[in-house]
Amino acid sequence: MNAIIASALLGVLMMFASWIFDNEKTHTRIALVGLLALIVANVLQLNGIYTIPVDYKGLLSFTQFGLYVNTILFILTFLYVWLNGDEIAKIGNHAADFYALFFFILCGASILTSFNNLLMLFIGVEILSIPLYILTGADKKNLNSNEAALKYFLMGAFSTGIFLLGITFIYGATGTFQLVAPNVNPATGMVREQLMQSAGLILIFVSFNFKVSAAPFHFWTPDVYDGAPTVFTSFMATIVKATAIIAFVVLFHSQFKALGYAWELLLTFVLISTLFVGNITAVFQRSVKRMLAYSSIAQVGFMLFALYGPSSFANEGILLYIMAYSVASIGLFGVLIKMKEYSFEAFNGLAKKEPLLAAMTTIFTLSLAGIPLTGGFFAKYYMLNAAVQSGIGLWLVALAILFAAVSVYYYFKLIQAMYFVEGEPAIHEVEQGYKYKLLVFAILILAIGILPNVFLSYLYF
């Protein structure tokens, strides 16, 4: 509750900040302080010290898991703003406006981690999405950015419609918006209105696939990620995507398990096509930014393994996954922002000119590829373990592994360009401070990769 209220208030506060202060550095500082306050507010609730008393009529339910996810998301946002503050200020007229949007997004995110009611879920998704349309089109004078925003908005509106239809069906079958066990006839033990519930569920499933950009609902992703200003792509591809995935997992780990195999079959189909489309298409990309867009689709394929059955591996795994994936991606986008152009050739010879930067890029890349000693390894490991434990066929896991090997191909193209090809890298001047900030991300990745336990122990307080 604390997080929802605090983030909404901070969003409003941030809007007025651009009135009062003219300096964009100050805006960034205010946003950082606001984020810290948000983290503190959330941790107060997480540790059971103080919660703002609000009667939310059972629409929300605050679990240790959800609150911990909040903390992770807020910390990630803090790190993101801390790293990218200067870049954000370069876009548009008032950085403060963007920060306000960030806070609104976080408000949506905190609803999405604690909903107990389909309407709350819907509100959360919308609060999360609408600021994103604005952020995508933030670079007003750039046609690509405009196109991306319009595309995103239209497709998003469409998927919202599907989402609402799904909720309607479920309401029709159960008579309530609350997340409750499927309506079972006690005499026969059968689920009442199974067809209607399943149809509703599948519609919600489709809509969520759109939000997390799983194939075959991924078509908007490359264009939007490519068109949006790179700093905001970084935000969308990591923190926002992580939130959507978590909501997805929470929803489908809840009562819907009982509804049986209709959607599990569908999930297998979506999972395979996501892995396929993401990985195979990424191989052929010339631009690193577009490659990262496709690779983010491929990563979602792995995250979807968490949907199979609630288990401690699935829950812990998805947390590790969003942490490792987000930190590595924010870092990698952080390097990308400093490039003059986004082709692979632009990275040629980077190791010679900027050894530290190249080494950190390597760590981020290795993590995305899932190599041990980096966080990405344990993320993938937990997902695979969850999958094997849930009893789905080993063939699916083997298939995922094959695609993981494919992903090595395109991730390592970046490493090859940096280390093994001579050339003059097309990179702007990078100040020392920025490198040290990136170093924090790299160290974080290694820490998750060596002692993942530390990052999970909070779950069991």
Place this chain on the structure above:
Amino acid sequence: MVLLSILSIPFIAAIILLFVKQNEKANYIAIASSGITLALALNIAFNGAANFDASWISSINARFVLTADGLSKILLLLTGISFPAIFMATSKNEIKNRAQFLSLMLFTQTGLLGVFLAGDALLFYFFWELALIPVYFLCSIWGGEKRIAVTFKFFIYTFLGSLFMLIGIILVYTHTADQSFAIQSFKQASLSAGQQLTAFALFFTAFAIKMPIFPLHTWQPDAYEQSPTAVTMVLSAVMVKMGLYGVMRWLMPLFPNAFSAHSNFVVILSVIGILYASFIAIRQDDMKRLIAYSSIAHIGLMSAALFANNEIGAQGVLIQLFSHGVNVLGLWIIADIIEQQTGTRSLKEMGGLAKQNPTLGILLVGFAFANIALPLTNAFVGEFLMFNSLFQFKPWTAAAAGVSVVLAAIYTLNMVQKCAYGEVSEKMSKMQAPNVPAQFVLIVLLIVVIISGVYPAPLFDLTADTLQQLFIK
């Protein structure tokens, strides 16, 4: 604690080397740290060492466990000897950014030692991959002309293999009684026959690629040829042993039924591999490729003897793990000295080494004899036992593999003849005496070859406990 320190010394030295700029200093640090590692390895091998056990990822019950039995000890010894030998023998070579090169080499050593010591499946996998990553960079940065493509092939091959092993680990893990990665729990996992077979196949793929067993060997000759020689030495002397080690540590004890059910199949593949590699070796003109193929043949024999699944074969392999490493190291060092000084690897352009430089000629002949497994050399002991085991298994496999001894004699002696005898060729006339450290290393290695050939008893004593575990239940 000593087990933890043998692991951390190369690791710390590698990190220090990242910040060193001068080549000389870097050399000293690398040689010193690998020297200490060797001393620790000797200490562990002959005095034993207590297990190291610390909590790692408690929520999934993975522990940081290091143990050393005979199998580990013999490979610790090999790793311990190889690295200082390689560092000293190549200390005068032209290598740009030597400090970084050495740092990556020491990271590789850390990974290798970890693989040989890990007593926990997840930890084993961790080190298994860690040994690979630095090698990828070493080969891709300092390798030959086609290095990038060749190394990438090598990397993808082995990475895919190890991912299969990862699924195998997960599969066994989910069937352990106490949900842990400890090797004891893995041994007692309740797997159905079908699951055992699946897990066996998954583990085997990883090990077969690493060894490599025919037909998964295609990455190897290219990788050996294109790697910088120091890395080739690590690859062929130590790294291929990871596959054999994996078979003895995990495959045999974990899936005994699937193992014996498939021994026929693997032995046949191995024998095909032996003959295939030997015939190709005869046709080679490039000295490096010749040694590479000869190494494939030797490893093939070891995997055949291992899968023959009898005690005598396992004993032979345990001895040969060490001997093969030392022999091939000697051959590589000589090949490297010749290439460094004459600029050629082609046997056609060589000749007259014995006249030009008698010491090196004698050393070459010594290692060549060891490569053919002549009596009095260390390889004789191991190969004798291995042929014996194949004979017990199926006499015809011993006969087929026995042909390889003849073939080995042909290609090895052919190499010696073309390289050491005849008129001094134009290129060979540039040959001067090798530098002192390289010569010293070669002599020490040759002494090891002869001593362990004449008096192999310490090696037998060292490995007795592993044999007992494997074959006496």
